[in-house]
Amino acid sequence: MERDAAVRVELYRQFVGSGRAPTHAEVGEALGLGEDEAAESFRRLADAHTIVLKPGTLELWMAAPFSAVETRYRVETPLGSFYGNCAWDSLGVLAMLDTDGVVSTTCDDCGQELELRVDGSRIAGDGVVHFLVPAAHWWDDIGYT
């Protein structure tokens, strides 16, 4: 649906610009939509797995690669600071914004600080990523992958 595509684009535009997740009302207002129309669009986008809402609410939880809540994957860029949902998404923020930047996180096993630095499309950083859940089951519980 055209409206949902516009809502999605506006949602990301506001997220990039402010560094925080917009509400459905803020997105709707920018597009001249009523709050109910914006709410319906958020629900459809969530049903389509385009965004993830906090359970039982219309508040954004994930607009991948962005996390609307603080996580252990902080991403510093010249455009602002963001949180990724996971290791993959934290690098996804830099890829999506087409920018250099630094991901700061910690080893999930021992807590040692880890830094992933992207400079001129090259990445530097020691470590590995672990995908625990097989790909076919990611959406069984997108908060646990």
Add this chain to the structure above:
Amino acid sequence: MLAFRSEAHVEGWCRQRSVAKGAVFSFDQLWDLARTWYSDRLSPRWTRATAAEAQRVFDGLGLSGPFWRLQ
């Protein structure tokens, strides 16, 4: 998808939780996946990948085998 110092730390983490180890790869490979998956996310023309499209992305990055099979 969590970051670890090394595969040995992944194995320790899995042992502690009594879960089977999944897929482990380098940050270089993760960066390739992130760029392929997310570089067009801000485009107005972006649409969510179908399972077949996502499978092609994984295959193209050498992410093969049952763990990466979507259907």
